Amino acid sequence: MRARTAAVALLSALVLAGCGSSTTPPPGPDPAEPARPVGVQDPAVLPTGSAAPAGSCNARASYRPTGALPAPGQMPSGSAMARIQRAGRLVVGVDQNNFRFGYRDPKTGNLVGFEIDLARELARAIFGSPDKVLFRAITTADREDAIREGRVDIVIRSMTMNCDRWERVNFSTEYFSAGQAIMVARDSPITGIKDLAGKKVCAATGSTSIRNIAAKAPDARPVSASDALDCLVLLQQLQVDAVSTDDAILAGFAEQDRGTKILPERFTEEPYGMAMKKESVDLARFVNGVLERLRTDGTWTRLYKAWLSSLGPTPQPPAPQYRD
Amino acid sequence: MGLVTLIPEVVTVTTLVREPVTRAPAAAPAARLRRRSAGRFRGTPGRLTLATVALVVLGLATGVAGAVGVRQRADLVDGAVARSGELTVAAQRLYRALSDADATAASAFLTGGVEPVALRERYQADIAAAAAALAVVSGGGAGDGRGANAVARIAAQLPVYTGLVETARVYNRQGVPVGGAYLREASGVMRERLLPAAQELYEAVSGELDEARGDAGAFPWFAVALGVLTLAALVVVQRYLTRRTNRVFNIGLVVATVAAVTAMLWLGVSALVTAGRLEASHDRGSEEVARLAEARIAALQARADESLTLVARGNGQAFEDDYAKMMDRLAGENRDGGLLVPGDADETTRAALAAALTEARNWDSAHQQVRQLDNDGQYAEAVTASVGSEQTSTATIANRLDEQLAGAIDHNSENFRQEVRGAAGSLAGADIGVGLLAALLVVGAAAGIQRRLAEYR
Numbered sequence: 001m002r003a004r005t006a007a008v009a010l011l012s013a014l015v016l017a018g019c020g021s022s023t024t025p026p027p028g029p030d031p032a033e034p035a036r037p038v039g040v041q042d043p044a045v046l047p048t049g050s051a052a053p054a055g056s057c058n059a060r061a062s063y064r065p066t067g068a069l070p071a072p073g074q075m076p077s078g079s080a081m082a083r084i085q086r087a088g089r090l091v092v093g094v095d096q097n098n099f100r101f102g103y104r105d106p107k108t109g110n111l112v113g114f115e116i117d118l119a120r121e122l123a124r125a126i127f128g129s130p131d132k133v134l135f136r137a138i139t140t141a142d143r144e145d146a147i148r149e150g151r152v153d154i155v156i157r158s159m160t161m162n163c164d165r166w167e168r169v170n171f172s173t174e175y176f177s178a179g180q181a182i183m184v185a186r187d188s189p190i191t192g193i194k195d196l197a198g199k200k201v202c203a204a205t206g207s208t209s210i211r212n213i214a215a216k217a218p219d220a221r222p223v224s225a226s227d228a229l230d231c232l233v234l235l236q237q238l239q240v241d242a243v244s245t246d247d248a249i250l251a252g253f254a255e256q257d258r259g260t261k262i263l264p265e266r267f268t269e270e271p272y273g274m275a276m277k278k279e280s281v282d283l284a285r286f287v288n289g290v291l292e293r294l295r296t297d298g299t300w301t302r303l304y305k306a307w308l309s310s311l312g313p314t315p316q317p318p319a320p321q322y323r324d
Numbered sequence: 325m326g327l328v329t330l331i332p333e334v335v336t337v338t339t340l341v342r343e344p345v346t347r348a349p350a351a352a353p354a355a356r357l358r359r360r361s362a363g364r365f366r367g368t369p370g371r372l373t374l375a376t377v378a379l380v381v382l383g384l385a386t387g388v389a390g391a392v393g394v395r396q397r398a399d400l401v402d403g404a405v406a407r408s409g410e411l412t413v414a415a416q417r418l419y420r421a422l423s424d425a426d427a428t429a430a431s432a433f434l435t436g437g438v439e440p441v442a443l444r445e446r447y448q449a450d451i452a453a454a455a456a457a458l459a460v461v462s463g464g465g466a467g468d469g470r471g472a473n474a475v476a477r478i479a480a481q482l483p484v485y486t487g488l489v490e491t492a493r494v495y496n497r498q499g500v501p502v503g504g505a506y507l508r509e510a511s512g513v514m515r516e517r518l519l520p521a522a523q524e525l526y527e528a529v530s531g532e533l534d535e536a537r538g539d540a541g542a543f544p545w546f547a548v549a550l551g552v553l554t555l556a557a558l559v560v561v562q563r564y565l566t567r568r569t570n571r572v573f574n575i576g577l578v579v580a581t582v583a584a585v586t587a588m589l590w591l592g593v594s595a596l597v598t599a600g601r602l603e604a605s606h607d608r609g610s611e612e613v614a615r616l617a618e619a620r621i622a623a624l625q626a627r628a629d630e631s632l633t634l635v636a637r638g639n640g641q642a643f644e645d646d647y648a649k650m651m652d653r654l655a656g657e658n659r660d661g662g663l664l665v666p667g668d669a670d671e672t673t674r675a676a677l678a679a680a681l682t683e684a685r686n687w688d689s690a691h692q693q694v695r696q697l698d699n700d701g702q703y704a705e706a707v708t709a710s711v712g713s714e715q716t717s718t719a720t721i722a723n724r725l726d727e728q729l730a731g732a733i734d735h736n737s738e739n740f741r742q743e744v745r746g747a748a749g750s751l752a753g754a755d756i757g758v759g760l761l762a763a764l765l766v767v768g769a770a771a772g773i774q775r776r777l778a779e780y781r
């Protein structure tokens with residue numbers, strides 16, 4: 001009896017020892033899984049329905065400037081501009097990854113670009129100095145929150161004016177006219193939006209682009225990244241088949257990678273406006289007054305030539321539209 | 325099983341010997357017992373033959389159990405403990421090299437364009453150190469499946485990481501922003517895949533070290549119990565012979581007794597000393613090394629966070645929060661201890677810890693200035709205060725802190741090695757010694773009894 005118990009114990013000990021010395025590694029993440037930029041969603045989680053559908057308003061129309069601009073350093077008391085003046089600097093939410101528009105110049109570490117210079121012009125109008133500005137890099141999805149929470153006074157970050165966003169923020173008048181297009185690898189068989197069925201298409205999380213992909217190419221497989229530039233990385237790493245975002249952004253991508261091409265089709269209109277707090281209508285009127293001046297005194301054209309000449313011949317500045 | 329069958333015989337010997345001589349009134353039961361005994365062992369010569377057999381068997385068993393046990397523990401000290409110790413050091417070196425690479429790549433990016441030669445060299449040294457440490461760990465067959473799995477993941481992701489960093493570097497040199505996107509992706513691979521795998525690996529190998537240490541420091545109860553039994557048998561046999569022959573000493577049996585006592589002392593003392601040294605190798609060595617390594621890694625992580633906050637440029641609250649967490653862990657929430665408390669550390673380590681704590685405080689206040697500058701829009705000044713080569717820059721302070729901790733880690737690693745060497749030394753020769761003593765015991769006992777036995781022929 002005891003011998004049998006001992007035998008059983010011995011046997012089970014041997015079995016257990018056999019288990020313990022098993023060399024099969026426990027299941028873990030697949031080591032061969034490709035690296036991805038932080039924050040990529042594949043498949044993308046699409047934004048929920050919009051508060052105001054397209055066409056329910058004139059998205060381009062902003063508040064008309066009232067009279068002449070106040071002199072720099074003398075903002076009318078009680079206004080949003082006066083509060084900014086008291087703070088001693090204008091806090092602007094910008095992109096640091098959008099080539100030519102707002103990006104960090106790797107050589108100097110400074111933020112430069114078309115939108116950066118527009119922000120400096122605003123600072124010049126408020127303070128008389130283009131340097132009294134604090135740039136905060138924000139992500140595409142964070143733009144509205146940054147305004148609402150007061151982390152920035154204004155957002156100048158390739159932000160499309162649309163009726164949905166007008167519900168929550170004020171826009172300035174249009175400072176750049178973009179439209180959504182598609183970028184693919186140079187030898188890609190994709191020729192237009194009709195070829196996107198079943199293909200992975202990348203755009204930034206929280207952008208109008210990611211909604212447009214879902215709406216205009218319902219059979220495509222949208223992938224979203226926290227920054228549009230991460231989409232270029234994904235395209236280069238063969239993790240997506242196409243990138244679809246504003247042509248202005250794509251032009252910057254194409255300049256960074258000659259192995260890509262932008263398809264000629266432009267299937268949406270994306271007017272860019274500067275976004276501000278919904279309550280600060282006075283600030284919107286002031287900014288529109290500054291933009292009015294930049295259009296007429298040639299500053300807009302000069303900045304466009306300095307930064308965006310690669311987009312083609314310099315166009316006329318977008319004509320302002322007002323809702324009074 | 326051998327022991328179980330031996331014990332009754334010993335009991336028989338004891339009973340046989342004692343009863344008839346010491347207590348006359350008990351003669352009746354003793355006589356019964358005698359009658360029950362096998363005929364072969366009847367009478368004094370029979371009992372002496374039986375005693376010889378028992379002593380020889382017991383002595384041999386003690387010798388074998390003692391020597392084999394010592395050999396096993398010595399092998400564990402030389403092999404598992406020393407090897408796990410080295411593997412733990414390598415795993416920790418791997419983690420450090422990886423997090424330093426992350427921090428250095430972020431700093432290099434901040435300096436803009438073509439990175440300073442020193443940062444590039446530091447990054448390359450980190451990658452080389454990580455690869456070397458990984459080779460050591462994987463060559464050492466880092467134990468269980470968990471460790472092997474972590475090694476496989478690190479081996480698969482490390483080239484991916486370096487590829488991304490090099491891509492980032494090429495684009496940075498061309499002055500285009502996609503370089504920054506590659507650097508962020510690289511940092512993501514580092515933080516989400518490489519560092520967690522390295523952490524897992526470290527835990528796996530240090531778990532093995534603790535286990536090996538426990539086994540190697542175990543007291544040889546079995547051999548000692550056998551030895552005590554042998555001694556008891558020797559004493560009984562000698563008393564029996566003294567009474568039978570009126571001779572106080574039997575040289576052979578005295579030699580056997582001395583050999584048994586010596587073997588027991590040798591076994592017991594060497595085991596205790598080994599356990600003590602192994603415990604010291606933990607307390608003065610690997611435990612301090614683990615704590616210091618954790619501190620060093622927290623500091624490096626804080627350093628990477630600081631750089632990445634600047635890289636993210638206004639969008640880096642998550643990194644700043646992580647910095648605060650790492651600094652709390654490193655120096656305590658009130659910057660008065662954390663992982664840098666002196667504790668039971670020795671003199672040298674305490675000095676290094678005190679110096680490190682001072683540097684951590686300096687760093688934290690310099691860091692607040694960097695944040696102030698950045699928040700006030702003086703970005704370029706913030707970058708200079710963070711990555712500049714001035715004595716007051718956070719880069720310089722963080723380096724000084726790292727050097728203090730590195731020195732203390734080396735010191736305690738040396739303590740570890742010394743104690744393990746000591747533990748191995750205290751077992752050295754014990755197996756052969758115990759074996760020889762057991763042989764002496766057996767020969768002495770057999771020869772001693774044989775001479776008495778010869779007198780009956």
